[in-house]
Amino acid sequence: KNEVEQSPQNLTAQEGEFITINCSYSVGISALHWLQQHPGGGIVSLFMLSSGKKKHGRLIATINIQEKHSSLHITASHPRDSAVYICAVALIQGAQKLVFGQGTRLTINP
């Protein structure tokens, strides 16, 4: 079993829909990152969370440390939100490293 699991793997929705992408992890972490990878391949860091909730524009990220779970929400989704969203966790023990989820491919149709 992977240490970081994302769901769903693929998601297709209509413009305007509310989107939720989930990330669950099985190890102790000190921080969690959400990344966005555009169809052209470029990667952008969206959020870094260690507790609670963060909001940036139409994007909201939450984390529940006790339940080892994080969600990324997109309100009023738009075709330009189409991308792969990747969750990564910074381990709290052992080697100082990031472990990545497999990514969620989001397609927003107009």
Next chain:
Amino acid sequence: DAGVIQSPRHEVTEMGQEVTLRCKPISGHDYLFWYRQTMMRGLELLIYFNNNVPIDDSGMPEDRFSAKMPNASFSTLKIQPSEPRDSAVYFCASSLGRGLYNEQFFGPGTRLTVL
């Protein structure tokens, strides 16, 4: 600011050849990260530096891979000898302070093909 700069953007080489990938971090950033992305394994952190010193290289796949950061504005990732399974996109990223616990800025990546 120019952002993180990587060169070359594309590299095609033959098995057994030496490959050198280059990265210039954002000026003033004190952390630099090297990643590899493949379809099979996704994104992987290979190695990262703080103030030019390697902090963790546990992600480096084997001795054929080496990375250096001779100064604050330049880093290299070298593969010698290269193998077809090294074909991937290699990303460099930099951040200011707090290492793995801060926002990272990614370069455009180098797409490596080893024939």
